Amino acid sequence: MRSPKLFLLGAIPALITTVLFIASLVALLLNIDTLVAWMSPFAEGWDETWRAALRVALGVAVVAASVMLMVVAFSTITLAIGSPFYDLIAQDVERRLGDAPPEAEEPLPAMVWRVVRQALGMIAVSLLVTIVLFFCGFIPLVGQTVVPVVAALIGGWLIAIELVGSAFDRRGLMRIKQRRAHLGRHRLRTLGFAVPAYLLLAIPLLSIVVFPAATAGATVLARQVLGEPDGRPRKAEPLP
Template sequence: MFSGVGMLFRGFGMVVRRPKLFLMGAIPPLITSVLFLIALITLLMNIDDLVTWMTPFAQGWAEGWATTLRIALGITVVAGVVLVMVVAFTGVTLALGFPLYDKIAEEVEDELGDAPPEVEEPLAGMVARAGRQSLTLILIAAVVTVPLFAAGFIPVIGQTLIPVVSAVFGGWMLGMELVGTAFDRRGLRRLRDRRRAMGQRRALVLGFAVPSYLLLAIPFVAVVVFPAATAGGTILTRELLPAAPSRDLGRVRATSASRAVSAGVMPASGHPRPLRGGCPGRSQSDGRA
């Protein structure tokens, strides 16, 4: 798990050494933060009119009951919008800045060496697939986060167990998104590919993803953390999908054998031909004996 935390710091170190890359990576979360802040301020400025419009049936109620209902509804609406913003922040940011984060992932791969060749994909198809997958992850997160948010009001459990479960779940979903670029580069473009690889090393994934999730939940800290988390996601992918030297060696041996067959040194059966004239160091008389 501590190795996972170290990946976030390694990612931060990599992007800090490249100020231009760091600044580019900070632009999308800054834009998302500003847009969400404007939306939240607009909502707060118009919350009275909104809840009044939502409760026409309370017009004939006693003033105290109507006011209590509208205050409760207003708090619920604001909390729900904030919850949606938290859930959608990563997906929206990655969607806004995917070319920049692809560049960060590419730089990390090049610095660490043995970068895999990028699997080509049409731009339109890539954008459509990325949007579809981000929407899927946002919907999954919303379906789980809303009940967790409601459970947070349960005495004792809501203040102890639920925050831990929420952080673990939120971190896992964040990890699913942060490894996406590096997985795509390796031709693993399905969400199930990410989930399967992450499931084999859960402690490592959560050690990286949960601290990233908690830091990204702090307003405007995400502007600094997001580029580092993106680089860390690429480092994590390289740990989850290490190179398979045995398979590479097998391909080399197969290629060498094929060339040997073509040269006539080895028959198709795979056994080497005996050297003509017998073995070195033996006389012909020894051979006849």
């Protein structure tokens, strides 16, 4: 909030992605009855009470799985759309905290290919996890208690890997394996930041405000897990 121009720039890509995802979610909700009926033709001959109970549970599971996938994909797509803006936010945080590293040199074609490859990989992992949790959601009690907690933990972890990307890339740590290794040494600290970020990003419209702040917070987190200074922010210098 001390850099309102950067904050607004960071909100624009999140706003674009939010509009697209809200439209997708509304379309899903409007067609959920048709979708769950298509997914459970075997229940047509069941008693009406049991058929309705199954389809309500199936509808809840479909929506919950879709939201989890959307939250992680939201970060991936928003970062891809607004990469220059979020780099500026990360640079501003680095400058405030001091000892900011120089930009890592990487040819543009190589950088684009790396970013696309990593984004597709993250979405594929998110989809796989979503499918597993979707089916686990049908297990009595476990599906209503354990699965949402596991979804928040895994979703938060994936989002943390996404959000620290800019700070890690600046230090030449450009592989997702390197991000996982460093964050894994500070797992509780990482999840303490990432799970609330995941839950807040799951709330439509609020995510527009959260995303620029989460980008700044992830830069601080990256410095902490890398053992760099992360003390009290200095007065920001005006951006060129």
